[in-house]
């Protein structure tokens with residue numbers, strides 16, 4: 448069982464002491480900014496609504512501050528850390544908890560379905576919680592969206608500006624291809640902002656917690672994901688240009704192609720002069736479906 452009677456890892460003094468004891472320095476190259484505020488850690492666990500029913504994957508446990516709060520609430524925690532020097536530290540700091548497994552792996556190379564099979568019994572809802580290393584936030588999010596593992600909820604801390612982009616609404620300044628890629632799969636919401644002062648060492652940006660939940664009900668899907676993602680990427684390639692200009696950059700400018708593009712826009716009831724940031728995910732899906740003819744004829 449999780450042990451609630453041991454002192455917390457998270458405090459600036461304890462964090463520094465643990466690193467000194469093991470002769471370690473914070474590796475900037477691995478995004479090692481450790482959280483030292485217990486309230487923030489507990490708010491992250493609350494944001495994921497973690498209960499004793501849940502299994503949790505944590506990416507980048509560091510010295511175990513967040514892992515510990517997760518272990519106190521969850522059924523089981525699997526913590527995946529890339530830095531081999533932190534593995535013995537975690538072995539000690541998390542020794543009071545018998546519901547934590549620690550593995551040394553790079554999350555971007557990890558075979559997540561195999562790890563889930565090995566470490567969990569498949570009888571509990573699976574959630575992912577992490578204070579992400581800033582340098583690979585977007586690749587990790589894309590990796591999680593593409594994995595075959597079904598994550599009911601993802602709660603991740605990242606640079607505030609990236610969180611705002613992910614949760615943006617159509618028409619806002621920050622709405623872009625990352626927004627569409629994430630919200631195509633999951634509902635996204637910024638839960639709260641975290642000031643840089645609660646980390647050691649302090650990063651030079653503020654952070655925010657984003658909560659991603661599986662969409663409920665029938666999720667609308669394009670006929671071809673390849674055409675959909677090509678359209679989304681190409682439509683935001685030149686943000687200041689109209690959709691019409693971006694479509695021509697994707698498909699070409701011959702009179703035949705322009706005519707076919709105009710037909711696809713008309714069939715989708717979308718104006719050629721609109722900018723991509725105004726298009727909802729539904730509109731991207733409809734347009735991508737109507738662009739299949741263009742793909743087939745001109746590619």
Ligand SMILES: C[S@@+](CC[C@H](N)C(=O)[O-])C[C@H]1O[C@@H](n2cnc3c(N)ncnc32)[C@H](O)[C@@H]1O
Nearest residue numbers: 477480481482507508509528529553554578580
């Ligand atoms: C921002 S720190 C968070 C540490 C701790 N969870 C906390 O909240 O204080 C990011 C952690 O991710 C680890 N990390 C960096 N790249 C990783 C990768 N590719 N796979 C797994 N862990 C990684 C770092 O070594 C570090 O421990």
